[in-house]
């Protein structure tokens with residue numbers, strides 16, 4: 001039995017989707033609680049009833065609450081938060097706001113998210129910046145020794161360290177805080193992709209000492225799709241020029257002049273999905289009401305139980321790395337394509353996903369792995385659902 005202090009029955013009562021599916025695709029998009037869905041629908045109904053602008057004005061405090069909730073969640077100030085439509089665009093607004101010159105070095109790691117790597121490649125092609133992959137240590141997490149060595153040496157300056165905290169394709173948790181210590185000592189900006197960690201692990205940006213952090217709403221936070229946010233350390237806000245500006249991000253002060261906003265909302269744009277933005281704040285408050293420590297404890301215990309059960313199944317290999325692991329569990333089944341495993345489980349009401357090699361070329365290709373089955377647990381999952389997954393697996397083929 002998984003030990004937990006969390007009231008799982010209440011969590012499931014408040015999550016209608018748990019009655020329909022064993023949802024083990026929380027790293028894709030988690031099931032939202034009723035309070036999130038209701039907040040979104042209520043606002044859409046107000047828009048329909050009184051007008052979109054009028055509903056936004058009426059909901060002003062609920063919209064502002066989203067910034068306050070995010071600030072509480074990650075330990076920052078509200079003026080350091082921008083609410084953006086997803087984690088990728090949030091990350092982009094920081095990354096494309098930096099200026100790179102020929103030879104400038106960008107340090108990243110094997111587990112980096114695919115869209116981030118594509119952005120590095122684009123900027124490298126455009127500017128002559130150079131991408132360097134920091135080695136993994138023997139456990140598979142970013143090697144702090146290799147990071148420090150690269151920060152201390154090289155003919156050109158390191159302009160950015162960009163790391164994914166929890167990769168999409170495995171249970172690894174990268175040592176975000178140790179990276180923060182090293183980057184601070186070197187005086188290099190640090191961009192942390194916390195898309196898969198926010199909501200399942202405690203995150204404190206002061207403790208991690210990152211300059212920028214991006215996250216999404218729909219995964220471990222259980223918020224609506226199409227929501228995300230960016231944290232920018234106050235001292236860095238002025239130093240980043242948003243790649244796009246509009247009349248929300250900047251003020252048009254004279255026919256030939258504009259002034260960029262002084263806070264992190266310079267990375268937002270004017271039109272936004274207010275219903276989803278309100279829903280994100282409700283999701284963050286809901287997560288905080290359970291306690292992120294309690295969520296981590298249960299998620300980690302469920303994932304570890306699942307890994308142990310999978311290791312006992314004939315033909316299954318578990319592929320998660322790292323000294324510290326989280327709620328994402330990846331595995332393969334001998335002779336059966338991961339897509340077929342996913343399909344078989346789906347037929348029995350069990351949602352998992354597949355992590356494609358194409359989306360993790362620095363990692364899965366390097367480890368010579370094929371596409372992986374990804375089962376990602378949340379605190380509302382049960383031991384019974386994990387047992388169902390194990391029993392629903394197809395036979396291995398030799």
Ligand SMILES: Cc1ncc(COP(=O)(O)O)c(C=O)c1O
Nearest residue numbers: 086087088113167168193195216
């Ligand atoms: C590690 C990581 N970063 C970024 C993203 C992108 O998030 P979004 O789809 O909200 O842009 C994902 C999505 O799976 C992810 O796993």
